[in-house]
Amino acid sequence: MQEEKESKDEQHPVSLKWIRRYFKIAEQVSSWSKDPSSKIGAIIVGDKGQIISQGYNGFPRGVDDSDERYNQREIKYKLVVHAEMNAILNALYNGSSVDGATLYVHNLPVCHECAKAIIQAGIARVYIDTNINERWQESWHYTKTMFSEAKVECYYFNESDGSITRQC
Numbered sequence: 001m002q003e004e005k006e007s008k009d010e011q012h013p014v015s016l017k018w019i020r021r022y023f024k025i026a027e028q029v030s031s032w033s034k035d036p037s038s039k040i041g042a043i044i045v046g047d048k049g050q051i052i053s054q055g056y057n058g059f060p061r062g063v064d065d066s067d068e069r070y071n072q073r074e075i076k077y078k079l080v081v082h083a084e085m086n087a088i089l090n091a092l093y094n095g096s097s098v099d100g101a102t103l104y105v106h107n108l109p110v111c112h113e114c115a116k117a118i119i120q121a122g123i124a125r126v127y128i129d130t131n132i133n134e135r136w137q138e139s140w141h142y143t144k145t146m147f148s149e150a151k152v153e154c155y156y157f158n159e160s161d162g163s164i165t166r167q168c
Contacts, residue, residue, distance in 0.1 A: 029041035046101050055083045088117055126155070145168075153168070
């Protein structure tokens with residue numbers, strides 16, 4: 001196997017080698033979710049490559065996260081904290097700043113609600129590894145609009161061919 005290039009390029013500030021590593025970590029974090037239908041993971045990485053925080057889709061601390069609640073969509077959607085929001089809130093809970101950081105999200109695109117928090121928290125760039133399906137098109141449209149206006153860079157990473165495409 002050919003060794004991957006370590007250097008950064010002008011298209012994106014992180015090497016392909018590290019992008020793959022961060023997504024593997026986000027994928028591992030996603031497995032912590034108790035949600036039977038969606039396993040989403042997010043990690044926030046600082047400008048020196050340090051992992052600041054992680055999050056997965058789940059209920060808030062101390063809230064009953066029984067299978068019964070997860071299996072009732074109406075209840076689940078009212079209680080679940082998205083992985084991106086959880087990562088931001090976990091950083092805050094631990095006294096860490098995410099200003100200027102990079103967010104990696106595994107398994108779903110960033111919704112417009114999480115986009116607001118990402119912008120307000122000062123996150124500078126976002127990588128996703130999932131194509132946008134029909135269900136998320138409208139939300140993704142608003143996410144991209146807000147990210148573009150707020151100057152948050154967003155990229156789509158395709159694991160199968162290693163390509164990185166700027167989305168906004």
